[in-house]
Every structure is written in C-alpha cells, then in structure tokens.
Amino acid sequence: MSHLDTLFGLSGQCAIVTGxxxxxxxxxARALAKGGADLGLVARRADRLEELAKEIRDEFGVRACAAPADITDSAELERAFDRVEGELGPLDILLGAAGIAELGRAERHKREKWDRVVAVNLTAAFESSQLMGRRLIDQGRPGSIIHISSVVGSRGNPIHRAIGYTVTKGGLDNLVRQLAIEWASHGIRVNAIAPSYFPTEMTVDPEIGDVRSDQKARMETFTPMARLGREGELETAVLFLAAPGSSYVTGAVVPVDGGWTAW
Ligand SMILES: NC(=O)c1ccc[n+]([C@@H]2O[C@H](COP(=O)([O-])OP(=O)(O)OC[C@H]3O[C@@H](n4cnc5c(N)ncnc54)[C@H](OP(=O)(O)O)[C@@H]3O)[C@@H](O)[C@H]2O)c1
Structure with missing residues (x-):
C-alpha cells in the first residue's frame, strides 16, 4: 500500500450520500468510490441512483446500492439508512449533498418556499447527521460526516435573492460546528465543504443547457479565478475530509470557491 493510500484510501469503508x-x-459519490469506499446512494429519483450505482460498481469495483427516499420524510430517511446498512454493512461516512434553492425577493418570499428549503437544507441535514451519529455512537465506531454547504453560509449572496437558501447554509455551517464539538469525544468528525458556483441542475437553465450568460458574468466577477467550478473540482476536498489521515480535522468549513471568500 502506498503512503497516499494510507492517508487517503477509503477501502473497506462504507459511505452514504444524499443528493x-x-x-x-x-x-x-464518484470521488468516494474512487477512494475505494462502498456507496449507498440516496435521493428521490430512483432511476438515476440505480444508473449511478451500476456505473460505480463497473468503473471502480466497489459495492454500491440505491436507497431512494425523500429525505424530508423522517421515516423514509431512516429506512434509507437501514437499507444501505443492511446491504453494505455498518456506515463510516455520511456525505450530505441534498439541497434546493428557492428564489424570490425577501419581502415577497413565500412561507411555503421558506419551509421547503429549511426542510431539505437544514432539517434533513440535521436528521441525517443524527441517524449517522447515533449509529456510530451506539456501535462505538469512529466516522466522518461531511455536508455540502456554500460560500453563502458565511456571507450574503450578491447574485441571487434566495433568503431561505442563504439562511439555511449559515445554519448548516453552525450545525457542523456544534456536532463537531458534541461528537469529537466519540471519534466522529463533522465538516463541511463550501463551494461557490458550479454548473448543475441548480444553476443551469435547462432551456439553454448552461448557466445564463448574464448570471455567469456576475458569478465570474465575484470570483478571483473568474470562472465557475468544474466537474471534478470538489473531489480533493471530499477525499481530504473523508480520509483517515484527516483524523485531527473537525468543525471545519472548507471553501472550494476559486477565491470567492478571499475578498
Ligand atoms: N451548484 C452550485 O453552484 C452550488 C454551490 C454551492 C453549494 N451547492 C450545494 O451543493 C449541493 C448539491 O447541489 P447541486 O448544485 O448538485 O444541485 P442539484 O444538481 O439540483 O442536486 C440536488 C440534489 O438534492 C437532491 N434532493 C433535493 N431535494 C431532495 C429531497 N427532498 N429528498 C432527497 N433528495 C433531494 C436531488 O435529488 P432528487 O431530485 O432526485 O431527489 C439532487 O440529487 C446542495 O446542497 C447545494 O446547496 C451547490
């Protein structure tokens, strides 16, 4: 085994990924599989999860299963954890990436939008952390919890008016800090990654298949590197926070943002 494998290798570990x-x-999920982890995949679109599970098994030779769930339903979320644990064995890593954004000026932001965003971005992040933490504590095993926050967790958003989104990401950063403190003595590390803009379903206009050019120009203006994130650029942060060699890293919010938060 190479020194890099000792530091970053995840072989024999089992991860559950929401979103x-x-x-x-x-x-x-692909990054964790490349590191050697077995994968339980959670989101509502079962067909996408089955496809990814197959792709991961074929490409990386690890075990992977789909566990479809609406994570805002506590019972469904718990069933997804049970299913993954039943199929793959005890969990070591939770990667919480599920999230939604609801746009709208603060003074007109509807209560239903606020509730939807809080339910996915914050309450479900808390409940999935709790399911993971409780299992690890009961089993007396260490583990790593990683949530995908955002650069707007630590500041306002100059581009999109999405009050609920910004507030939940701020809450998520502090969820991570509080859990890091409470669970450090159990060997459970809790961290977050704070990306700036990446082209995904959340940011891409489906009609043009890209981020709208006026928005892209504004995103680039706020980014010292003057570009959006690219596919694969989150990988090293995911592996760093999941890695056994990061045993002294907890309560951190790691930016992957082209310098957005350096201003
Ligand atoms: N893209 C960016 O620029 C950016 C920047 C900073 C932070 N982030 C954060 O990164 C994370 C991933 O976002 P993304 O950009 O990859 O967006 P995305 O492509 O829209 O992915 C969102 C994921 O969340 C899942 N999800 C949403 N509601 C759910 C629910 N009720 N139950 C289960 N799963 C649910 C979706 O799956 P289903 O629809 O299949 O359920 C999907 O897999 C989010 O937390 C987001 O806030 C994104």
Missing part, C-alpha cells in the same frame, strides 16, 4: 442523483452529490 446523489445529480450535480455535486453525484460527483462526491
């Missing part, structure tokens, strides 16, 4: 049916969650 694995598209975008950054899909990329993160």
């Amino acid at each position: 694995a049916s598209s975008g950054l969650g899909r990329d993160a």
Whole structure:
C-alpha cells in the first residue's frame, strides 16, 4: 500500500450520500468510490441512483446500492439508512449533498418556499447527521460526516435573492460546528465543504443547457479565478475530509470557491 493510500484510501469503508442523483452529490459519490469506499446512494429519483450505482460498481469495483427516499420524510430517511446498512454493512461516512434553492425577493418570499428549503437544507441535514451519529455512537465506531454547504453560509449572496437558501447554509455551517464539538469525544468528525458556483441542475437553465450568460458574468466577477467550478473540482476536498489521515480535522468549513471568500 502506498503512503497516499494510507492517508487517503477509503477501502473497506462504507459511505452514504444524499443528493446523489445529480450535480455535486453525484460527483462526491464518484470521488468516494474512487477512494475505494462502498456507496449507498440516496435521493428521490430512483432511476438515476440505480444508473449511478451500476456505473460505480463497473468503473471502480466497489459495492454500491440505491436507497431512494425523500429525505424530508423522517421515516423514509431512516429506512434509507437501514437499507444501505443492511446491504453494505455498518456506515463510516455520511456525505450530505441534498439541497434546493428557492428564489424570490425577501419581502415577497413565500412561507411555503421558506419551509421547503429549511426542510431539505437544514432539517434533513440535521436528521441525517443524527441517524449517522447515533449509529456510530451506539456501535462505538469512529466516522466522518461531511455536508455540502456554500460560500453563502458565511456571507450574503450578491447574485441571487434566495433568503431561505442563504439562511439555511449559515445554519448548516453552525450545525457542523456544534456536532463537531458534541461528537469529537466519540471519534466522529463533522465538516463541511463550501463551494461557490458550479454548473448543475441548480444553476443551469435547462432551456439553454448552461448557466445564463448574464448570471455567469456576475458569478465570474465575484470570483478571483473568474470562472465557475468544474466537474471534478470538489473531489480533493471530499477525499481530504473523508480520509483517515484527516483524523485531527473537525468543525471545519472548507471553501472550494476559486477565491470567492478571499475578498
Ligand atoms: N451548484 C452550485 O453552484 C452550488 C454551490 C454551492 C453549494 N451547492 C450545494 O451543493 C449541493 C448539491 O447541489 P447541486 O448544485 O448538485 O444541485 P442539484 O444538481 O439540483 O442536486 C440536488 C440534489 O438534492 C437532491 N434532493 C433535493 N431535494 C431532495 C429531497 N427532498 N429528498 C432527497 N433528495 C433531494 C436531488 O435529488 P432528487 O431530485 O432526485 O431527489 C439532487 O440529487 C446542495 O446542497 C447545494 O446547496 C451547490
């Protein structure tokens, strides 16, 4: 085994990934599989998850299964955890990437939009962390929890008016910090990754198959590297935070943002 494998290798570990049916969650799942982890994939679109599970098994030779669930339904979420654990064995890593954004000016932002965003981005992130943490504590095993936050977790968003989104990402950063403190003595590390803009279903206009050019120009203006993130550019952060060699890293929010937060 090479020194890099000792530091970053995830072989023999089992990860559950929420939001694995598209975008950054899909990329993160592939990164963990490349590191050697077995994968349980969670989101609502079962066909996408089955497709990715097959792709991961064929490409990386690890075990992978789909566990479709609406993570805002506590019972469904718990069933998804049970299913993955039943199929793959005890869980070591939770990667929480499920998230939604609802646009609208703050003064007109409808309560239903607010509730939807809080339910996915914050409450489900808490409940999935809790399901993971409780299992690890009961089993007396260490583990790693990683959530995908955002650069707007630590500041306002100058491009999109999405008050619920910004507030939930701020909450998520502090969820991570609080859990890191509470669970450090159990060997459970809790961290987040804070990306700036990446082209995904969340940001791409389906009619043109790209981020709208006026928005892209504004995103680039706020990014010292003057470009959006690219597929694969989250991988090293995911592997770093999941890696056994990062045993002293907890409560961190790691930016992957082309310098967005450096201003
Ligand atoms: N793209 C960016 O520029 C950017 C920047 C910073 C942070 N982020 C964050 O990165 C994460 C991933 O976003 P993305 O850009 O990859 O967006 P995306 O492509 O729209 O992916 C969102 C994922 O969340 C899942 N999801 C949404 N609601 C769900 C629910 N109720 N139950 C289960 N799964 C649900 C979706 O799956 P189903 O629809 O199949 O359920 C999908 O897999 C989010 O937390 C987002 O806030 C994105």
